[in-house]
Amino acid sequence: xxxxxxxxxxxxxxxxxxxxxxxxxxxxxxxxxxxxxxxxxxxxxxxxxxxxxxxxxxxxxxxxxxxxxxxxxxxxxxxxxxxxxxxxxxxxxxxxxxxxxxxxxxxxxxxxxxxxxxxxxxxxxxxxxxxxxxxxxxxxxxxxxxxxxxxxxxxxxxxxxxxxxxxxxxxxxxxxxxxxxxxxxxxxxxxxxxxxxxxxxxxxxxxxxxxxxxxxxxxxxxxxxxxxxxxxxxxxxxxxxxxxxxxxxxxxxxxxxxxxxxxxxxxxxxxxxxxxxxxxxxxxxxxxxxxxxxxxxxxxxxxxxxxxxxxxxxxxxxxxxxxxxxxxxxxxxxxxxxxxxxxxxxxxxxxxxxxxxxxxxxxxxxxxxxxxxxxxxxxxxxxxxxxxxxxxxxxxxxxxxxxxxxxxxxxxxxxxxxxxxxxxxxxxxxxxxx
Amino acid sequence: xxxxxxxxxxxxxxxxxxxxxxxxxxxxxxxxxxxxxxxxxxxxxxxxxxxxxxxxxxxxxxxxxxxxxxxxxxxxxxxxxxxxxxxxxxxxxxxxxxxxxxxxxxxxxxxxxxxxxxxxxxxxxxxxxxxxxxxxxxxxxxxxxxxxxxxxxxxxxxxxxxxxxxxxxxxxxxxxxxxxxxxxxxxxxxxxxxxxxxxxxxxxxxxxxxxxxxxxxxxxxxxxxxxxxxxxxxxxxxxxxxxxxxxxxxxxxxxxxxxxxxxxxxxxxxxxxxxxxxxxxxxxxxxxxxxxxxxxxxxxxxxxxxxxxxxxxxxxxxxxxxxxxxxxxxxxxxxxxxxxxxxxxxxxxxxxxxxxxxxxxxxxxxxxxxxxxxxxxxxxxxxxxxxxxxxxxxxxxxxxxxxxxxxxxxxxxxxxxxxxxxxxxxxxxxxxxxxxxxxxxxxxxxxxxxxxxxxxxxxxxxxxxxx
Numbered sequence: 001x002x003x004x005x006x007x008x009x010x011x012x013x014x015x016x017x018x019x020x021x022x023x024x025x026x027x028x029x030x031x032x033x034x035x036x037x038x039x040x041x042x043x044x045x046x047x048x049x050x051x052x053x054x055x056x057x058x059x060x061x062x063x064x065x066x067x068x069x070x071x072x073x074x075x076x077x078x079x080x081x082x083x084x085x086x087x088x089x090x091x092x093x094x095x096x097x098x099x100x101x102x103x104x105x106x107x108x109x110x111x112x113x114x115x116x117x118x119x120x121x122x123x124x125x126x127x128x129x130x131x132x133x134x135x136x137x138x139x140x141x142x143x144x145x146x147x148x149x150x151x152x153x154x155x156x157x158x159x160x161x162x163x164x165x166x167x168x169x170x171x172x173x174x175x176x177x178x179x180x181x182x183x184x185x186x187x188x189x190x191x192x193x194x195x196x197x198x199x200x201x202x203x204x205x206x207x208x209x210x211x212x213x214x215x216x217x218x219x220x221x222x223x224x225x226x227x228x229x230x231x232x233x234x235x236x237x238x239x240x241x242x243x244x245x246x247x248x249x250x251x252x253x254x255x256x257x258x259x260x261x262x263x264x265x266x267x268x269x270x271x272x273x274x275x276x277x278x279x280x281x282x283x284x285x286x287x288x289x290x291x292x293x294x295x296x297x298x299x300x301x302x303x304x305x306x307x308x309x310x311x312x313x314x315x316x317x318x319x320x321x322x323x324x325x326x327x328x329x330x331x332x333x334x335x336x337x338x339x340x341x342x343x344x345x346x347x348x349x350x351x352x353x354x355x356x357x358x359x360x361x362x363x364x365x366x367x368x369x370x371x372x373x374x375x376x377x378x379x380x381x382x383x384x385x386x387x388x389x390x391x392x393x394x395x396x397x398x399x400x401x402x403x404x405x406x407x408x409x410x411x412x413x414x415x416x417x418x419x420x421x422x423x424x425x426x427x428x429x430x431x432x433x434x
Numbered sequence: 435x436x437x438x439x440x441x442x443x444x445x446x447x448x449x450x451x452x453x454x455x456x457x458x459x460x461x462x463x464x465x466x467x468x469x470x471x472x473x474x475x476x477x478x479x480x481x482x483x484x485x486x487x488x489x490x491x492x493x494x495x496x497x498x499x500x501x502x503x504x505x506x507x508x509x510x511x512x513x514x515x516x517x518x519x520x521x522x523x524x525x526x527x528x529x530x531x532x533x534x535x536x537x538x539x540x541x542x543x544x545x546x547x548x549x550x551x552x553x554x555x556x557x558x559x560x561x562x563x564x565x566x567x568x569x570x571x572x573x574x575x576x577x578x579x580x581x582x583x584x585x586x587x588x589x590x591x592x593x594x595x596x597x598x599x600x601x602x603x604x605x606x607x608x609x610x611x612x613x614x615x616x617x618x619x620x621x622x623x624x625x626x627x628x629x630x631x632x633x634x635x636x637x638x639x640x641x642x643x644x645x646x647x648x649x650x651x652x653x654x655x656x657x658x659x660x661x662x663x664x665x666x667x668x669x670x671x672x673x674x675x676x677x678x679x680x681x682x683x684x685x686x687x688x689x690x691x692x693x694x695x696x697x698x699x700x701x702x703x704x705x706x707x708x709x710x711x712x713x714x715x716x717x718x719x720x721x722x723x724x725x726x727x728x729x730x731x732x733x734x735x736x737x738x739x740x741x742x743x744x745x746x747x748x749x750x751x752x753x754x755x756x757x758x759x760x761x762x763x764x765x766x767x768x769x770x771x772x773x774x775x776x777x778x779x780x781x782x783x784x785x786x787x788x789x790x791x792x793x794x795x796x797x798x799x800x801x802x803x804x805x806x807x808x809x810x811x812x813x814x815x816x817x818x819x820x821x822x823x824x825x826x827x828x829x830x831x832x833x834x835x836x837x838x839x840x841x842x843x844x845x846x847x848x849x850x851x852x853x854x855x856x857x858x859x860x861x862x863x864x865x866x867x868x869x870x871x872x873x874x875x876x877x878x879x880x881x882x883x884x885x886x887x888x889x890x891x892x893x894x895x896x897x898x899x900x901x
Contacts (some may be wrong), residue, residue, distance in 0.1 A: 033782055038568060067562040083558045124784035130781055140504055158782035187529075213900035249686045275565045276789030297507040304510055306608050306783065307601035312753030313790035399808060 002044045036394055041262045044392040052390035052410060055403040058206065059275055060338050062336040063405050068338075070273045072331040076320035080313075093123045097315050100282035101266050105249055106256055110342070112285055119295035120283040121303060122310050123276075126236045126267030127155060129282035133232060133263050134163035136284070136295070137197060146232075147188075149173075151396065156199065170198065178364035178376055189223050197230045201286045202251040204237035205369020207398035210371050211241065218250045219256045231255055232263040240269040241302050241369045243339035245332065258400040261285045269337055270317050270371065277314030295394060342371060345404040349373075352413030360420055366379050373399045381419040385399045389415040455528050469755070490734040495522065512631055512871055519869040527867035528885055533848045534752055537813055540881045543815070545750050547807040551797040555790075566786045568777045570599020570758075574792040577799040578758040582679075582712055582726050582743055589733050593766035596773035598759045598780070599787045602715045602752075603744030606759040610740045611640030611711060612779045613761075613772075620672040624665070625651075628873065632681045633676065633711075640675070650685045652858045655841035655853055657687050663700060668895065671705050679712035679741070680725040681847020682874035688846050694728045698735065708739040714746040720816035722809065738762050745795050747848065748812055754791025789859060796881040815879075819848060822881045826850075829890040835897055848879050866892035 033346055034042065040056030062068050096118035102113045123129035137144060146160045149172035160167055169183035169193070189198070200220075205211055212220065224231055233252055241248045255262050263285075268279040283300065286292040301307070321327045350365040365373050376399035377385070385391040392411060393399050404412060509517065515531030537543050555561060570574065571767050575597040579590055589595050600606040615621055623642045625633050626649035634644045648661030649667070666675060677697075678775050682688055687728065689697060701708060716722045738761075745756040759776070763769040780786070797806040827842045842850050854862070854874040864866045868889060870876045 031771045032778045034774075035568070035777070038565075038781075057565070064739045067564050069561075069563055071565070077556050080507075080550055124788075127781075127783070127785040155781060156786065158778075162779075162782040175745065269565075274563055275561045276786070278786070278788040280786060291504065295508040297509075298504055301507045301510075304604075305633065305639045307605040307755060309753070309755065311601070311755040311788040311791060 015336060024130060040392050040394055047390055047392075049390040051408075053392065053403060053412060054127070055391060055399045055401075055406050055412075056403065058083045058270065058400050060270060060273065060371070060402045061405070063341065063407075065403070065405050065408070067274055070331065070334045071323050072327050073273060073317060073331070074322075074336060076317045076328055077127070079320055080316045087349060093312065093319060094309070094314055096323070097279075097319050098281055098283065100319060102283050103323070104238065104245065104264055105252055105264050105283065107246070107249070107253055110256065112256065116289040117286050117292050118283045119286050119292040119299065120281055121296060121299045122315055123265070123280045123303075124278040124307070124310050125269050125280040126234060126265050127280075128157065128278065128310070129265030129267070129280045130156065130159050130234055130388040131163060132282045132299055132302055133265060133284070134165050136162045137166050138163050139298070139302075144197055144389060147192060147196055149199065149201070149205070151207060152199070152201070153234075153236075154394075165397045168192070168196075172205075173210055173374070175376065176211070177373065178208075179367065180212055180216070181214055182212065185212075186219065189220065189227065189229065192227065192229065195228050195230070197232060198224075198265035198417040199234060200251065201234045201362040202233045202235045202238075203241035204372070206236065206370070207372050207394070207396060209364075209368025209370050209372050210374070212251070214254070217254050221255050221260065224255070225258060225262060230263070231260055232265075234265045236265075236267040237270055237370050240264070240339050240342070241335040243343075245271075245335065256285075261287060262293055268314070271338075272318060272321065272331065274314055274317060277317065279314035279318050279320075342401050345401050345409060346373065348406075348409050349401070349404060349413055352410055353417060356417045358415060358417050358420065370401055371401070371402050373401055375399050375416070375422070384419045385415055389418070391415055458896065466797060470895045480550055485506055493862055498721055509512070510631075515871055518863075522869070523767070524867040526888055528869065528880065528888060529674060530868060530870040530880040530889075533747065533877050533879065535747060535750060535848070535879040536882075538818070538884075540882055541748060542884075543750055545808065545809060545811045547798055548749060548751065548794055548808075554797060555793050561793075563789060566599070566789055566792075568780050568786050569597075569773060569778055570787040571789065571792040571796055573800060574599055574796040575758060577796055578743055581722065581734055581799065582715065582724070582741055584726065587730070587733060589762050594763050594769050596761050596763070596769040598637050598773065598776050599792050600742075600757045600759050601745050601755040601784075602757040603711060603742050604636060604757075605755065605787075606638050606742035606744070607633070607636050607709075607711060608640055608758045609779050609783075610742060610761070611637045611642055613776050614674060614707075614709075614740075615641030616770075617775060618674070618707070620670065620674065620707070622670065623676055624669055624684070625673040625676045626678065626704075628684055629676070629678070630711075631871075637676075645669075645673075646782050647675070649682075650687060650851065652853065655687075655838075655846065655851065657689055657693070659689070659693055662760075663696070666697070666706060667704070669704065669706060670723075672707065674707045674709050675701060676709050676711060677728065678729075679710045679715065679729050681714035681718035681849075682846070682863055683713065684871070684873060685851040686845025686847050686849050689728075691727065694731055699733055701732075702735060702737055708737075710739060713744040713851065714747055714813040714847050715743070716809070717816050717819070718892075720813040720820075721748075722748075722812070725894040733762055738764060745791065749795060749798070749808070751791050751794065754794070755788060756791035774826050774834070797871045819878045820884070822878045824884060825886050826878075826881065826889065829886055830893065831892055833894050835890070835894045837897060846879055850876050850878055852876055853891070854893070854896060861896050861899070862892045865895065868892050 035059055041054060044052060044054040044056060099113065100119045102120055103110060106112060121132065123132055134146070137146065145166040145168045146166060147168045147170045148156050150169040151173060157167060157334045170188035171181050174181035235249070238248045241243045242366055243309045252262065252264060263284045266281045284295050286295055321331050346366050350362045353379070364376065368374060375397045379395045382393055382395050382397055512532055516529060519527060519529045519531065535543055579595050581599040583590055583595065593716040598609065600609050612772050621642050622645055623637050624647045628650060637644050647665035648658045651658035680688055712729065713726045718725045731742055743758045746752045756895045761769070761772050763772055798808050818855060823843050827839055830839045841853070845851065852874045856872040859872050859874055866888065
């Protein structure tokens with residue numbers, strides 16, 4: 001069918017010079033389902049109604065409903081803009097970021113950092129950090145499952161699945177109390193086989209906003225020692241739970257005190273507003289420096305075949321902010337401002353609902369912590385909110401409080417009241433006080 | 435019974451069930467310790483504490499790391515060269531390892547037009563840092579497709595191309611590879627022998643099985659065209675074939691236009707799926723269009739293909755990780771479905787791509803002045819490299835170094851496959867502090883007029899001294 005130029009083969013049949021497959025290679029490819037979280041924003045953007053509200057993705061908004069670039073970030077950006085970046089410094093900048101991130105998570109005095117026992121790698125935000133750990137887990141503990149809280153961020157399921165790590169779940173949220181089902185959680189921790197890998201949200205649980213108390217964390221930590229479980233923390237909201245960065249990392253510090261060798265994914269997307277820059281860190285605490293070096297080298301290999309290195313701009317921003325005392329102090333203030341606004345909106349939303357005479361108990365709105373509120377709304381109610389009121393949230397009833405503002409909170413409360421006021425069955429359950 | 439702790443706060447240790455606010459930090463610490471101490475004997479008293487205290491299984495002391503069995507991974511061979519170079523204290527050391535452009539002064543280069551674009555972005559207070567869509571920056575995607583396929587490409591006009599912003603070339607290859615492993619009927623990819631060291635790893639981990647096709651002929655230091663045609667000719671129908679769009683890495687050996695046409699005909703007749711890796715568009719000849727010829731030839735015949743683009747070299751944006759994966763499909767509907775599946779690969783990997791580098795590229799590509807400025811700066815980089823080739827060739831000839839060194843000026847792009855063997859390379863590193871990969875590949879971008887004599891001496895010594 002083909003001719004070779006002056007070569008050994010020479011056929012005189014007609015040369016087919018264009019692709020002969022009329023229907024191409026991808027006829028059988030079916031359309032993938034939309035991501036449940038990012039799909040919400042897509043739908044919101046397509047809506048032309050002036051009253052629309054986006055309570056989908058967890059990105060902070062100010063009281064005008066606008067995205068925010070923190071002043072500390074602008075300051076850092078001005079400093080680094082157009083400075084010559086030497087590739088040979090890539091490793092140094094990355095290591096510096098890891099060191100600073102570890103201090104933020106483990107405490108500035110954390111002896112583990114000083115002892116060089118942290119195997120850390122800068123990662124593509126929280127997603128990337130989780131994925132690196134999932135890949136590490138599969139390589140060195142093939143077949144071991146990951147225990148994810150029920151519920152958890154939807155992408156956790158995707159990440160461990162794509163890393164080919166089997167998944168189990170442990171009980172976490174109690175829909176009746178809209179709080180933590182601690183007894184069930186401890187039960188599941190105890191019945192899991194020894195040495196199991198568990199994922200925890202150290203603060204501001206996504207999607208429920210329900211966190212264990214300090215004492216509950218201590219009990220979990222103790223039980224983890226008995227069972228020799230591996231604790232993996234995905235910390236995406238440090239600063240957003242209480243407004244205090246150290247307070248929000250308390251769970252991690254408790255486990256550290258108790259001598260656990262933990263893994264930790266950190267994201268700077270929310271607390272530094274660096275969403276699009278994809279900056280995060282994965283750290284794995286090891287028994288000694290030698291092991292840390294080995295584990296880090298394996299993480300580098302995993303990253304190399306995925307994207308080689310993470311983008312440098314975001315890393316430089318975070319590094320600049322964390323290394324300059326003034327800029328860092330400004331950042332700490334700005335985090336508190338964001339956390340405070342969210343807390344205020346929680347209080348306001350609850351107040352409005354109560355003022356409207358809602359039959360339901362809305363104390364979960366102020367009990368829950370961080371960017372999200374697990375409203376307890378059913379999928380049908382969520383659909384009504386979209387259809388009738390142009391209010392967008394994920395179908396599990398998760399509301400991003402960051403999307404609530406002084407100007408839309410009344411409209412939101414009215415809408416929620418509308419779809420829930422005849423919810424007699426629900427109110428009967430909720431009115432059974434606990 | 436729990437032992438008495440002889441600390442000042444011992445009397446105020448609260449039981450585990452009391453409210454945490456009543457306990458001080460030191461109390462909490464002591465409580466934690468208390469839980470870890472074990473009663474060694476029922477008759478123990480505080481005086482014998484030192485002799486009888488032992489760590490319980492619930493303390494940290496016994497716990498070995500769950501990763502104790504993890505061994506140190508080997509250094510990446512290419513990046514490892516720079517690591518070794520950095521450790522060398524010699525003042526005459528030369529880094530000809532990784533393919534990053536250097537000026538005559540041996541310095542990395544931030545293009546002027548990139549600085550301009552970056553300033554514009556940073557000064558624009560209306561810009562935000564929100565998440566990009568999973569597929570990345572829309573402008574960037576459209577402009578990247580146009581750059582590689584040509585602005586007048588019918589495939590673009592017919593909406594048959596899906597372009598997804600990825601993390602440079604590596605990221606584009608990985609995402610493309612994973613998509614193919616999930617949705618393409620043939621899970622074998624043929625890569626040229628030799629190829630960039632990271633190719634086999636990226637594709638294997640993506641889930642494809644990797645085979646090779648003959649490419650480089652060490653005898654001629656040119657293309658083994660016969661071998662290439664034979665190997666692709668005997669590949670199973672539908673197999674994926676990785677093609678370097680131009681400036682083959684590591685050899686610098688590219689097919690001629692006529693040879694590309696033959697490759698295209700062969701591949702289409704066997705329904706082999708082309709996967710282009712375009713990391714040097716503009717760097718090979720200095721012309722962006724000329725360097726995209728091979729890709730455009732395949733797209734022009736109406737068939738399908740994948741293209742991974744990188745802006746690391748041609749825009750000097752190495753660290754920002756800017757690239758794009760384009761999949762050219764038969765119809766617009768199919769392209770849209772394909773895109774939706776690519777998103778499922780990306781989301782559990784890193785959710786969405788980084789914003790900064792793509793914004794810089796989009797800013798430059800959409801502004802006529804900036805675009806022109808870029809093409810001029812790009813040509814200057816390509817010209818400097820070509821000049822280094824000629825200077826090295828002339829110097830070796832002048833020195834009378836045995837052998838035919840014409841491949842230095844025939845090969846294209848950032849790299850020269852010198853033909854030196856690993857012993858010769860090791861010798862050059864040891865005696866002349868010249869760092870390069872052991873396959874004999876040198877990065878011309880790392881050379882300057884000043885350093886060419888040193889390299890010439892080293893090659894000469896290696897060739898005449900070491901077998």
